[in-house]
Amino acid sequence: MKSVADAVISGVNVSRLRRPAPALQFSKWFHAAGAVTCAVEPVLWPWVFGALAGNHLLLGAAVLSPRGRMLGPNLVRLPASAARRNEVSLTFDDGPDPEVTPRVLDLLDGLQAKASFFCVGEKVAAYPDIVREVARRGHSVENHSYRHAHAFAFFGPGRLRSEVEETQALIAGITGHAPAFFRAPAGFRSPLLDPVLALHGVRYVSWTRRGFDTMDTDAAAVLRRLIRRLAAGDVLLLHDGACRRTLRGEPVVLAVLPALLERLAAAGLKPVSLPAACREEA
Secondary structure, eight states: OOOHHHHHHTTOOGGGOOOOOHHHHHHHHHHHHHHHHHHHOGGGHHHHHHHHHHHHHHHHHHHTOTTOOTTSOOBSBOOHHHHHTTEEEEEEEEEOOTTHHHHHHHHHHHTTOOEEEEEOHHHHHHOHHHHHHHHHTTOEEEEOOSSOOTTGGGOOHHHHHHHHHHHHHHHHHHHSSOOSEEOOGGGOOOTTHHHHHHHHTOEEBOOSEEOOTTTOOOHHHHHHHHHTTOOTTBEEEEESSSOOBOTTSOBHHHHHHHHHHHHHHHTTOEEOOHHHHTGGGO
């Protein structure tokens, strides 16, 4: 495992390193206590097994709760300071996409809106010029794993580190800035992920609400989900990669984004990137 000295050499802000989530610490010691109990009183093994099974069920339920905090810190809303500034954060997952991402950038430029793009490492490697352009226009490029594997939540520590570290290094090499935020594929994170993020001083972020634009072809329905109870401090989730298309063949995100930006402007809300919104907590 990487030491603090290694973290300094790799450019990690050691002051931001944190201890893994209490739930994970408890689970580790709970398993150790179970092993000791079975060694001392073997007759108690059925009770120990049942207790450990319950612990695993609880962790499994946490995996399926994208906005939960049991598995570690989880940014579901912007800090209070950002809300007081009437800021919101638009986040785009699964890119970059050579057709969609440049058009998203143009739409954001039209209203001087900034956003955060959670990019897949393999796509970053395939389209470095688009990633470079995202950063050049003042948006942040964040980590969305290297391969966006459906089984991400079931990876072991080594595979998780590889997924995070490869993407961190790749994005840093292209933009000059290592991602400060991570979002798991589909929002399902492994119980073992938080120690990896803690090692690199990376914050986990989910969302306040999402549009389900990878599932729904109805742009109006996607927009309604995003603006329902819209408020300062919201983190909104859309996709510039793997998005569905409307009946007219237009990527849903491109059909939704103009109207969403207009609603934000009308409400006096300012779209900013996640690093900008959280700058006072850095």
